[in-house]
Amino acid sequence: MTKIKTHFQCDNCNYNTVKWLGCCPGCKQWETFQEITETKTAKRGLASLDLVSIHSVPQSKNITMVSNIPEWDRVLGGGIIAGSFLVLTGDPGIGKSTLLLQVSNNIAKKQKVFYFSSEESLQQVKNRAERLECINENLLFSDTANLESIIAIAQKEKPDLLIIDSIQNCYTSQTQTVPGSIGQLRESAFLLMRLAKESDIATIVSGHITKEGNIAGPKTLEHIVDGVFYLQGEDRWQTRILRSVKNRFGTINELGFFQMTQSGLQEMPNINQHLIDQVSHSPGSVLVSFIEGSRPLLLELQALTISSKLGIPQRVVSGIDHKQVVLLAAILEKYLQIKLSTHDIFFKVGGGFKVKGSSTDLGIALALLSSYFQQPIPHKSIALGEISLTGHIKPINQIGMHIKEAEKFGIKQIFVSKDQKIEKTKSSIKRFCNVYELLSLFENV
Numbered sequence: 001m002t003k004i005k006t007h008f009q010c011d012n013c014n015y016n017t018v019k020w021l022g023c024c025p026g027c028k029q030w031e032t033f034q035e036i037t038e039t040k041t042a043k044r045g046l047a048s049l050d051l052v053s054i055h056s057v058p059q060s061k062n063i064t065m066v067s068n069i070p071e072w073d074r075v076l077g078g079g080i081i082a083g084s085f086l087v088l089t090g091d092p093g094i095g096k097s098t099l100l101l102q103v104s105n106n107i108a109k110k111q112k113v114f115y116f117s118s119e120e121s122l123q124q125v126k127n128r129a130e131r132l133e134c135i136n137e138n139l140l141f142s143d144t145a146n147l148e149s150i151i152a153i154a155q156k157e158k159p160d161l162l163i164i165d166s167i168q169n170c171y172t173s174q175t176q177t178v179p180g181s182i183g184q185l186r187e188s189a190f191l192l193m194r195l196a197k198e199s200d201i202a203t204i205v206s207g208h209i210t211k212e213g214n215i216a217g218p219k220t221l222e223h224i225v226d227g228v229f230y231l232q233g234e235d236r237w238q239t240r241i242l243r244s245v246k247n248r249f250g251t252i253n254e255l256g257f258f259q260m261t262q263s264g265l266q267e268m269p270n271i272n273q274h275l276i277d278q279v280s281h282s283p284g285s286v287l288v289s290f291i292e293g294s295r296p297l298l299l300e301l302q303a304l305t306i307s308s309k310l311g312i313p314q315r316v317v318s319g320i321d322h323k324q325v326v327l328l329a330a331i332l333e334k335y336l337q338i339k340l341s342t343h344d345i346f347f348k349v350g351g352g353f354k355v356k357g358s359s360t361d362l363g364i365a366l367a368l369l370s371s372y373f374q375q376p377i378p379h380k381s382i383a384l385g386e387i388s389l390t391g392h393i394k395p396i397n398q399i400g401m402h403i404k405e406a407e408k409f410g411i412k413q414i415f416v417s418k419d420q421k422i423e424k425t426k427s428s429i430k431r432f433c434n435v436y437e438l439l440s441l442f443e444n445v
């Protein structure tokens, strides 16, 4: 006789208890406990199993499905690997379904793709597919949300790629928890992961994110899947950024750039051209290069320093570590005797990007000085250096990659440490030993 056991589990942090509790001792959230009835789950693993020698394991298909949308393929690590289980997440309306449909359509030119649109009716999907001209014999749709039906048809028909849009809208009868709960999400993800691995069917699920920007279902999905990709919006140019935050088959923090247009997501392979076009040749603006994933982004740092009207001057910083800016302001004040401590400092990274690490130190210092002295930095220049607490300018890594990218977009002058090793380049290289020497870029100071 199968014994049915029940216990209660916190939706938020998975804390287990035999009795229902109002407040979770684990995460202190209220009313998060769900009753879990263990029936089928308890039987898992009891079946007899065969151990095998590694020789007898069949070779995996080892297929990489290339979409020929290079911004997507690069972020994925070359394409979608057969049998991988991936999640694409982002705010509602950001373009997840659009992107998944465009990718599915391209892959369906060679492979068999099943698209389960649990979130939208087939009529809605048809409207989108017609608008995007994503019509293909090998791309088949269903709007069922029943996971058992999805798995059964996938096991029978063996598509190469399965899209579940979205996983939060699917339900499974393998768990007694209510549809939409974390218990359902966890069980659904587990079943799909088994399907992907056992049947070698690549599976991409879309997932919502919470207000805080995490995938709904705290970390549950992230641990199970092979890759997590975020689609984020950058409202300035209707830009959409695809970012890998976990990828068993590629680099993390790899970025792909798209623009939302009337006919779907268009790639923006020349993102650096866009970024450079936005740069103003004004006091406080300095160009730096920052490596995200595998490629450098040419970003404008913008500083505004202004004599403070308040007792405690303001430091308002976005896109960069606040402490890094404050520290560099202190270094400049100490060694150059300039009165930044009586100035408000406003600092941001152009295009809404975020940068971190010390390779942008020199750029930050020059932006602060440029605004303070109200003089622009020479046009078509880029700053690539670290600054130590003693005010020395230090070399940075991968300088060749930064310079190559900068030169591609018309940069003519490069500011670096005097100790920076640089292979032959056509740009003019200006070397600095310490922060005093930065003053040579400004007149009458």
Ligand code: TYD
Pocket (backbone or CB within 6 Å): 090, 091, 092, 093, 094, 095, 096, 097, 098, 099, 128, 131, 132, 260, 261, 262, 263, 264, 265
């Ligand atoms: P969608 O892919 O449905 O977003 P998600 O699945 O992340 O919720 O995208 C919805 C938005 O994109 C909607 O506001 C309309 C817009 N859109 C376009 O601008 N152009 C297009 O070609 C398509 C299909 C959608």
Ligand code: MG
Pocket (backbone or CB within 6 Å): 096, 097, 098, 119, 165
């Ligand atoms: Mg959608």
